[in-house]
Amino acid sequence: MDQKQNIEQFKGQPRLPKFAIPKSYHLYLRLDLSACTFSGLVNINLSILDSTKYVVLNACELSVHQVLFTNSLNHIFTPCDVVLDADNEILVLVFEQVLGTGEGVLSIEFSGALNEQLKGLYKCSYVDKGVRKNMAVTQFEALHARRCFPCWDEPALKATFKITLDLPSELIALSNMPISDEKINGNVKTVYFEESPKMSSYLVALAVGLFDHIEETTADGIKVGVYCPVGKSDEGKFALEVAVKSLEIFTRYFSMPYLLPKLDMVAVPEFFGGAMENYGLIIYRENEMLHNDLRSTAAKKQRLTIVVAHEVAHQWFGNLVTMEWWTHLWLNEGFATWISYMATDMMFPEWKIWTQFLQETNGGLRLDAQEQSHPIEVKIQHAHEVDEAFDAIGYKKGSAVIRMLQG
Numbered sequence: 001m002d003q004k005q006n007i008e009q010f011k012g013q014p015r016l017p018k019f020a021i022p023k024s025y026h027l028y029l030r031l032d033l034s035a036c037t038f039s040g041l042v043n044i045n046l047s048i049l050d051s052t053k054y055v056v057l058n059a060c061e062l063s064v065h066q067v068l069f070t071n072s073l074n075h076i077f078t079p080c081d082v083v084l085d086a087d088n089e090i091l092v093l094v095f096e097q098v099l100g101t102g103e104g105v106l107s108i109e110f111s112g113a114l115n116e117q118l119k120g121l122y123k124c125s126y127v128d129k130g131v132r133k134n135m136a137v138t139q140f141e142a143l144h145a146r147r148c149f150p151c152w153d154e155p156a157l158k159a160t161f162k163i164t165l166d167l168p169s170e171l172i173a174l175s176n177m178p179i180s181d182e183k184i185n186g187n188v189k190t191v192y193f194e195e196s197p198k199m200s201s202y203l204v205a206l207a208v209g210l211f212d213h214i215e216e217t218t219a220d221g222i223k224v225g226v227y228c229p230v231g232k233s234d235e236g237k238f239a240l241e242v243a244v245k246s247l248e249i250f251t252r253y254f255s256m257p258y259l260l261p262k263l264d265m266v267a268v269p270e271f272f273g274g275a276m277e278n279y280g281l282i283i284y285r286e287n288e289m290l291h292n293d294l295r296s297t298a299a300k301k302q303r304l305t306i307v308v309a310h311e312v313a314h315q316w317f318g319n320l321v322t323m324e325w326w327t328h329l330w331l332n333e334g335f336a337t338w339i340s341y342m343a344t345d346m347m348f349p350e351w352k353i354w355t356q357f358l359q360e361t362n363g364g365l366r367l368d369a370q371e372q373s374h375p376i377e378v379k380i381q382h383a384h385e386v387d388e389a390f391d392a393i394g395y396k397k398g399s400a401v402i403r404m405l406q407g
């Protein structure tokens with residue numbers, strides 16, 4: 001077979017080949033919010049499990065510049081071919097020499113654009129003192145971490161992440177982990193985040209913008225921060241109270257501590273859905289997190305409570321324990337939906353929230369009555385089918401089945 005044929009074998013495959021798997025990522029990103037671009041360097045510690053001339057990982061809508069592989073003997077290998085396959089969202093690195101089994105570091109320099117599609121690392125805007133400004137936010141679930149940096153973008157391929165970010169010095173940078181160090185150099189500051197525990201790539205998160213913030217500490221010493229649009233921190237108080245109580249309830253209920261030192265929640269003006277449970281940094285669409293007692297209805301207050309409890313529950317169901325593949329997504333969403341009612345009932349028993357659970361499951365029943373209904377466990381052959389699994393059957397019918405099991 002010639003090399004071209006060899007590359008063809010990786011296209012259209014449902015999953016990445018496992019010649020090499022990641023152990024840790026050191027990701028450096030430099031943001032240019034006025035040009036809406038970013039550039040980066042990722043150093044990935046790999047285990048080469050099978051001697052190979054090929055390393056195949058995910059990348060999408062990125063420009064790849066320099067690639068090097070350094071093995072444990074400090075020998076440096078440069079690929080003779082670097083193929084970005086846009087259709088399959090894979091990056092195939094072809095080496096002339098075989099890379100032997102063992103450890104090594106893959107270094108990739110890349111760049112990209114902050115998109116307006118609300119996926120990957122994207123741009124949204126806000127008004128500060130009458131001036132429209134850009135903010136950078138991530139949304140990686142299910143297949144969009146690869147739009148921000150080259151990676152093994154499958155839930156089972158967990159690794160640690162250590163992120164460093166260059167950004168305009170007046171802005172706030174948030175990620176999964178707390179900041180360990182910060183250096184200011186004129187208009188640019190470099191923010192170093194602590195290394196995360198092992199986690200899936202779809203849970204990595206960043207938010208960069210101007211925010212007001214409030215915080216509290218749980219009984220177990222976890223710092224919970226809520227980041228709101230400037231001037232609106234009062235409207236984040238209720239979500240903060242619910243997040244603190246939910247963390248305390250789940251820590252007791254699971255007899256398993258929350259493993260990160262902090263949990264932040266941030267409200268952004270443009271977001272693909274209601275909220276995303278990124279490990280240690282939950283991102284919300286603004287109106288799903290902000291609450292004003294003078295303007296919000298009782299129903300909205302109840303929905304906010306359920307949404308916050310749902311996202312906090314994911315810190316265990318999904319983030320700590322993760323489905324091996326998207327086929328079992330309903331376990332993430334069904335459990336988080338069911339237990340969000342349980343936590344809400346514990347926090348506000350006077351709401352009798354379980355009486356509304358039937359209404360929650362209604363959407364599932366409606367979809368289930370249609371001819372094209374499917375089992376709650378949806379066989380996902382190819383990653384691109386995963387969006388179909390995020391429907392009312394997974395969330396609502398899934399949660400109803402779990403409630404029956406609990407009963």
Ligand SMILES: [Zn+2]
Pocket residue numbers: 277310314332333336
């Ligand atoms: Zn969820």
